[in-house]
Amino acid sequence: MRDRGRRLSQVLGVSGAERRGLDSDMPQLEKAKVASDKLVRVGSSGFDLETFRVRTLDAIRQVVPFDAAFWTIADPATLLFTRGVQDEIPQETVPAFLHNEFMTDDVNQFSAVAADPRGMHTLHAATGGDMSRSARFREILEPLSLGDELRIAFTDKTGVWGFVCLHRGLGEPPFSEQESAFLNRVSPIVAQGIRTAILLAASRIQGEHPSVPGLVMLSEDLEYVGANDAGRSWLDRFDDADKVKGIPSGFYVVAAALRGMPSGQPPRTRTLTPSGWASVHPSWLDVSGERHIALLIEEPSAVELAPLIVSAYGLTPQQSRVVELVCRGSSTADVSSELTISPHTVQDHMKAIFEKMGASNRRELVASLLSDHYMPRAMTEEPINRLGQFDR
Numbered sequence: 001m002r003d004r005g006r007r008l009s010q011v012l013g014v015s016g017a018e019r020r021g022l023d024s025d026m027p028q029l030e031k032a033k034v035a036s037d038k039l040v041r042v043g044s045s046g047f048d049l050e051t052f053r054v055r056t057l058d059a060i061r062q063v064v065p066f067d068a069a070f071w072t073i074a075d076p077a078t079l080l081f082t083r084g085v086q087d088e089i090p091q092e093t094v095p096a097f098l099h100n101e102f103m104t105d106d107v108n109q110f111s112a113v114a115a116d117p118r119g120m121h122t123l124h125a126a127t128g129g130d131m132s133r134s135a136r137f138r139e140i141l142e143p144l145s146l147g148d149e150l151r152i153a154f155t156d157k158t159g160v161w162g163f164v165c166l167h168r169g170l171g172e173p174p175f176s177e178q179e180s181a182f183l184n185r186v187s188p189i190v191a192q193g194i195r196t197a198i199l200l201a202a203s204r205i206q207g208e209h210p211s212v213p214g215l216v217m218l219s220e221d222l223e224y225v226g227a228n229d230a231g232r233s234w235l236d237r238f239d240d241a242d243k244v245k246g247i248p249s250g251f252y253v254v255a256a257a258l259r260g261m262p263s264g265q266p267p268r269t270r271t272l273t274p275s276g277w278a279s280v281h282p283s284w285l286d287v288s289g290e291r292h293i294a295l296l297i298e299e300p301s302a303v304e305l306a307p308l309i310v311s312a313y314g315l316t317p318q319q320s321r322v323v324e325l326v327c328r329g330s331s332t333a334d335v336s337s338e339l340t341i342s343p344h345t346v347q348d349h350m351k352a353i354f355e356k357m358g359a360s361n362r363r364e365l366v367a368s369l370l371s372d373h374y375m376p377r378a379m380t381e382e383p384i385n386r387l388g389q390f391d392r
Helices: 007-012 016-020 028-043 049-061 091-103 110-115 135-144 177-204 229-236 249-259 302-312 317-327 332-339 343-357 362-372 375-379
Strands: 068-074 081-087 120-122 146-156 159-169 214-219 224-227 269-273 276-287 290-298
Touching: 028 049, 028 177, 049 068, 049 081, 049 159, 049 177, 081 091, 081 249, 081 269, 091 135, 091 249, 110 120, 110 146, 110 159, 120 177, 135 146, 146 177, 159 177, 177 269, 177 302, 214 229, 224 229, 229 290, 249 269, 249 276, 249 290, 317 332, 317 343, 317 362, 332 343, 343 362
Parallel strands: none
Antiparallel strands: 068 081, 068 159, 120 146, 146 159, 214 224, 214 290, 269 276, 276 290
């Protein structure tokens, strides 16, 4: 995961107490309104993922001061991190944070945050004011001179699209209910911005995937063991700043999640790489009596990718069914008959779909899906619901 060091404060041109006093003379309600408006503008400005992240945190900081942060995009189907970035947090602490998240029981873990209706927790509140009850605080945060943390799941009606953990320095006041309430209000705005940034990033990527699946082997302790040629090709596409122990952070997280699972279906995720989408499938493998983790990395099939793209466009379940039928060549009358709705309702759905997907007619809609995301192959399969799952 990327360690930006002091990069965020350099971008903003502020640091320390100066950050905490940003716009301090402005009434709190006015600051919240200004920040909310800025988040809307940032999310609709077509920024790349990194610029979107920096400007979003800049807007949040105007209302909720913080001293360090961890930010990640998530796969809404698995909630696994796919693109993590750290500010003011050392890179070497990433394995410890992931071990705490996936291999231990602790308060305020991201999975619990995502399951909470409010979509956020503070460490101070979760521990009843005694943060030493948290292993994460004792073993990681306190040695880094960090105190309270505020974790948020960026969620809208289509699912969870990312997380952020804001940190305050040791001895600083804990995050307040008012600050939590502000982030709760703007969470859907940020989630929509992430969806937009993902779609734009995917459409701008140029490059080819290896022609055969890549295989990367890790030890049970998540150390790199080896890879086939295609696996090394996948690894070489990432900068070192995007890696944990030489493994791209999105791949490493999947291995850590498998390592923390006592049993059940191994996790798998879809992640955006410098050359396009990748599907990562982990499994246990016995080699000469020793357990290893095998990561199978390949270009996702349309069936795998389609739920993510449909959710990213923010389509409702009914709109997703309409897109499915349109991609099969169905006419308005066909769609009306299949879904038992009036032709007028079909046209209303089509107008909403065109607006969300940036198309002006059916031909442009299908052409966009073909060229950008290969979705028509998935449209010949089962209908996709807004949670990223197939209905049948």
